[in-house]
Amino acid sequence: MAVTVQSVIDRVQATLQDTSGIRWSSTNELVLWVNDSQREIALIKPDATATNTTVTLATGTKQTIPAAGNRLLRVIRNMSAASGGTGKRTIRLVGREILDAQTQDWHDPAVTGDAAHGPVVKHYMYDEADPRNYYVYPGVSGNAYIEIVYSANPATVTLSDNLAVPDIYANAVMNYVLFMAYMKEAEVADNAQRAANHYQLFVTSVAGKDQIDALRTPNVTLSVNRAVA
Template identity: 30%
Template sequence: MPHKAQPLNKKSTSRSSNAFSGVSCFFTCPRHRPRRRGTRWTDPELIRWVNDGLHAMMEMKPQAFSAVVAAPLVAGAEQTLAAAHYRLLDVPGSAVTRVAKNHLDAEDMGWEGGEESATLYHYCYDENTPRIFYVYPPVIAGTELRITAAVYPDEVTTDESEIPLPETYLPTIVDYLLFRAYGKHSKAQGNERRSTEAFTRFAGGMGVKATNLGQTSPNTTEVGS
């Protein structure tokens, strides 16, 4: 798992301070674990499912993992996000505005090879290449740009690990755990229904991917053509 970039504003997101918080019921609640700890669902299984759930949430609602970071740029117009970043969400502020790339191409097909500058005016983004964006004019290497990006969460490794999510999303990750746990024993009476219901709640909390793509892209609002 790549190292998480240091956010410029570390207080922008409230993270869970208690590992497994609502998920701790799997270790103590008689309804979920009637026998001794680890006999129905093992700790490694639960930890693996938490990480699977985090990855699913990242794809479905990347803004749950957003952070404002300083992105060092390479020379030229085309830029690639750092390995720790899943996708670009926004460029905050009003100094660097978003434009449609086809607009710049129509004005000057050779703009990407133009003179490099340390002052940026615009950026372009295409959902088909979520880890790539363009800056205008082409930039001098080493210039930094503040961006809002979805950052890969730290891996949960033990039942004492902090879940890297805002507390408002903890019920959602619990629903994912219930979906996987009941699904493992789907032949037991009622478990298939419980698994389906838990996944429905999880999906409802996240929304469908096709819808969220438009909600989390920098291209949500129209730009001039």
Template identity: 35%
Template sequence: MQASDIIASARILLTDPDKVRWDDPTLLRWLNSGQRQICAVRPDAKSVRADLVLAAGVEQTVPANGWKFLSALHNVRSDGGRGRVITLVSRDELNAIDVSWPAATGQAEQKHYTVDEDNPRMFEVWPPSVGGNKLRINYAALPVDCAALSSDVDLSDVYEGPLVDWICYRAYGPDSDDTQDATRAATHLSAFMTALGVKSQSDAATAPKRK
């Protein structure tokens, strides 16, 4: 799915096929902001699974292209194979085990991890890492901007509709002095948020379930 496809669909709704009111660079800029907004609402829209080289200690940070840690799966052996599973626990649970857990001796294999919603790019591991060993993690990455109309959109095709609605929302502008434009903007923003919410419900309904 190319940026040109999304913008062409938006122009149909904007009734501006001849680019009289909005030029391509402007709509492309809004498409890129739409990608980022989708990822803000749905971090899984651009989730990445990777082997993270750990820093020494408990505090760990996702790669530079990531904005939110999602989960840790397992340790990665030195030969690249799957190691021990690592499980999510709360900070209170770690404190109950040992109030001095952040200062424990570093190990090459981690058993648990904990997260802090106030620091979305970071997570902590226990026991502390010796540094240099690896964990397989999931994290939410920032989408790559489309540099031109021929660029591929950095999200799944299922987000075509929300991207079109976002462009229309920005085009009509929530601060427009035109009452009709303001109404159109609100309608497209509502459609954008509804589509993402419906997708969340659909994902929950079709997620694998343990029986």
């Protein structure tokens, strides 16, 4: 991330026709709204703050993403170590009801057979209603490390920092700050409409990126190749 918070604030003040800081003499509130916008972006488009990392699994089947995260995006593979390790067996997403039907006691650390707990994970399960937690199969016994991708909570930034979201979202951040600024003075003629316009630009910019990503993802080529094959 190379776009500075200051550069976004400068553009906001230019749009507000307040480059001298007469109306917005203090930028503290504007920076507060920059941070609000980053959290809104992560909420609307979780992969905007996607973080790829290796985690050490807890004993048992239930796992939780790092404290800085807000939701799991994907589990990739087993790893040989907590840091600097090499990739091992891949991990597949499965429906929990499948395992529940086949091995009802797979959560039990004393279970035997294919579900016996150990250091290697074969599958994981995820429930959107519980976005920070997930389950692994077999359950974990001993040291186990896996690579995951999760949506992180954006770091709180100050005026001297860079944005904590990718640079591509700089315009969205600016529009959100303008939305909040105009909303604060909604009693002034036309400001309520200006606020609504900037909020719509913000939502369109963030949510609309999903459509672009869907069209430009390498998985589109993968799907075409499968169809041809």
